[in-house]
Amino acid sequence: MITIENLSISYGKEKRVIDALDLTISEGTINGIVGLNGAGKTTLLNAMYGLKSIETGGIKWNGEKITKKAVSYLVTEPYFYSNITGNEYLSLFKNKHFDVKKWNELFLLPLDQIIDEYSTGMKKKLAILSVIKQDKPIFILDEPFNGLDIETCRIIRSIVLGLKEKNKTIIMTSHIIETLTNLCDYIHYLEGGKIKYSKEKNEFKEFERELFENLENKSIKLITELLN
């Protein structure tokens, strides 16, 4: 179980992005974090991976401070060292049981080619392979479907469900809310640095409808004003 208590994170002295946030995530579940741009989703994920200094509070996994040893982290826009091949990149992550060739049958990546020649989608697939290879108890996936075709999105979806079967805990974000509501067990809505709602996916659909109606009404009002 992941327990986040009273977590606060600021950028500089003024801008508090996460503000006394509390959240509990059960083991072996798929969790979606949603929120508007700048709500602090990536900051929260970075903090869970230990890449953001925490002001107050803490993040615990099974009662102890969460560490990188427990987390496989997929970043939104993966970056790779130039002039190395996909195989060379994957070989940096140690996992004797991971069969690169078999896994690559899903993605069909040219692993002997240098990564600079890959398309954006291919780079994302390579990053996903590296994250799966790390095979840690917690998977944090920041926008895993960005830049991928429908076929690959389906494959990722199946992989996420498979990881859940193996009792892995998955935390993911996506701008496509339908993807999360279809896939996740729980959805956590982040606003003003706090988790405003944590709901099971079926309950969230009602909340989502209300939320987007409100946001849309606001925008329509403003657009009408601006255009007049």
Add this chain to the structure above:
Amino acid sequence: MIVNLLNIRFKQFYREILRIGFFRNIVLLGISFMLLVFLYLQTNNFPNAMYASIIVLLLIIMLHTKRDDKIFLKINFSSHKWIYFIEYLFVSLVLIVFLLIHNFWEIALLTIAVLGIITQIDLKKNRTNYNTKIQKWIPDECFEWKSGVRNLFPIIVIIWLIGISFSFFVGSVPIALFILGIISLNFLEKGEPYQMIIAFEKKPNKFLSLKIKQQLAILSIISAPMIIVFQFFHSHLWYVPFIVYIVFCILQVYAILVKYSFYEPNSKSTAAQIFIGIGFVGLLMPIFAPLIILLSLRFYLKAKQNLSYYLNDYY
């Protein structure tokens, strides 16, 4: 437009200065002052003034061919070549002023003219990659070498072969070692994504010592045949290639420590490049050697501290 861009450049420069920190700025100022005095003295007589000018122009050509913002400038500014010219004029301003003070106005004008020619060079980055069996011998963890050798394979092989084949000339092996040393220092200029550091799953001092060991092992494997062949022809000067080899070993260690002191994922640190440049110049002038060793100790602590941000869970 050009004034606005120069304004941005000054702001970028100011931010880099702030990032370097007070202590290192003082060291940097001290070394820069000594280099300026050295340049002033060297530009006092004819052949040296010309050599100084050639060296500065070569450095600017290197800068021009390597800079990453060329496409950005080309797309956004119709007068991008003027921008290059004014920037390079700023960089070489001190040299030009020294040349004028010493009445070498022909060399000063020629330098400015060559700067103009450099701005016209539009080299496309060669995307050819050389996948040979040699790269498979390089451990995957030495990705800097894998990447560098893949990019510069023909140059490295040609220099190495020339060094060996012409080893009956006394200068051949030391010069080849020197050039290969400089090339391998360049491999360290780019910061890898942090995932590649975390993948090592080691605490910072172990990570640094592994990097240093691997770097020196590869450099030794490349250098050893040349040093051995040199001994057959010039046994009375046996120490010369050893000195060049040791200088570059020290520089490699220094460069690794500097790289991780200023490490930021996925980027080239200007501060690191400046300090590696200073280390290089410093070791060529024996007066600076103790300073480089002292700086290495300082950078070791800084690198450990900087890496602990990524490797803090592996203690």
